[in-house]
Amino acid sequence: MTAELHDIANARLRTTGQRYTTRRRALVEVLDQADGPLTIPQILELDRSLAQSSAYRNLAVLEQADVVHRIVTNDDFARYELAEDLTEHHHHLICRTCGSVADFTLDPSVEGDLDRVLADVADAQSFRADHHRLDLVGTCADCR
Amino acid sequence: MTAELHDIANARLRTTGQRYTTRRRALVEVLDQADGPLTIPQILELDRSLAQSSAYRNLAVLEQADVVHRIVTNDDFARYELAEDLTEHHHHLICRTCGSVADFTLDPSVEGDLDRVLADVADAQSFRADHHRLDLVGTCADCR
DNA sequence: GTCCGAACCGAGAACTGTTCTCATTTACGT
DNA sequence: ACGTAAATGAGAACAGTTCTCGGTTCGGAC
Numbered sequence A, B: 001m002t003a004e005l006h007d008i009a010n011a012r013l014r015t016t017g018q019r020y021t022t023r024r025r026a027l028v029e030v031l032d033q034a035d036g037p038l039t040i041p042q043i044l045e046l047d048r049s050l051a052q053s054s055a056y057r058n059l060a061v062l063e064q065a066d067v068v069h070r071i072v073t074n075d076d077f078a079r080y081e082l083a084e085d086l087t088e089h090h091h092h093l094i095c096r097t098c099g100s101v102a103d104f105t106l107d108p109s110v111e112g113d114l115d116r117v118l119a120d121v122a123d124a125q126s127f128r129a130d131h132h133r134l135d136l137v138g139t140c141a142d143c144r
Numbered sequence C: 001g002t003c004c005g006a007a008c009c010g011a012g013a014a015c016t017g018t019t020c021t022c023a024t025t026t027a028c029g030t
Numbered sequence D: 001a002c003g004t005a006a007a008t009g010a011g012a013a014c015a016g017t018t019c020t021c022g023g024t025t026c027g028g029a030c
Helices: A002-015 A022-033 A040-046 A052-064 A108-124 B002-015 B022-033 B040-046 B052-064 B108-124
Strands: A068-072 A078-082 A091-095 A101-104 A128-139 B068-071 B079-082 B091-095 B101-104 B128-139
Touching (some): A002 A022, A022 A040, A022 A052, A022 A068, A040 A078, A108 A128, A108 B108, A108 B128, A128 B108, B002 B052, B022 B040, B022 B068, B040 B052, B108 B128
Parallel strands (some): A091 A128, B091 B128
Antiparallel strands (some): A068 A078, A091 A101, A128 B128, B068 B079, B091 B101
């Protein structure tokens, strides 16, 4: 399961002429173990062997290879998570107080309905839709 | 209609002990005329009389008074739009190529369904939901 | 195995969107 | 009008992110 993840990451990097190095593997590992997107400070704390500048660079490389996905909230830091096709389609609970971001999923039938409606919207506006993004903004359990 | 908008903006600023000045009114005016959230450079270009530092400050003030809403995408600049209760509930088409953001609305019945499902999710996670945010990410008509 | 070139690495400098400072101006309340 | 508190704008400061560059590591060729 995790081995497969690394195989895919490796393959995707190779196609762009880049290597799946120890540092990059470490990043993927940290993100795989998290239950929500992480900021750079969080990542660096979870794996003290990572250098900040390299983490930024490698996450950019991994993003370009479609292994990780970068999201940006109103928080100070950007956040990184594994690409959706390496995990599963999900959405985010965003806490306005502490900035934390947690994952949640929706019933597949609801997702299906949503996709259909959004496809119509995109069509009507000559917009080529790639994916949708649904966030729930409020206050997390810890901050209530 | 627009007069009412200014009245509301005025009232909301007063309650926080602040004035609805010419500059702040100008910001609201620019945002009201736009058909999507605007970046600071866009705002400054639409009204050359505005100073950058004041625009940032005043938009922050207006945001605190719930007159404008700040959104942040993967683009370099944050974007500002009027608060939803001053316009209407809507979502965003985000172009990954040029970064532009346009508004779109969903059928009320779909919105209702969505709200209901999301309320359940929030409940299950002890999350106090404030509002939801739905973006469609892809390529706009101009960039296709 | 070892050589070579290309990719990678980390520390710190540089960059850039945003916020802060402060001297000046404006505007409200009396 | 007048005094005081808030607002303004130019530029400095700040902070997250990106870039630079000398040194290191990796992978293929022989």
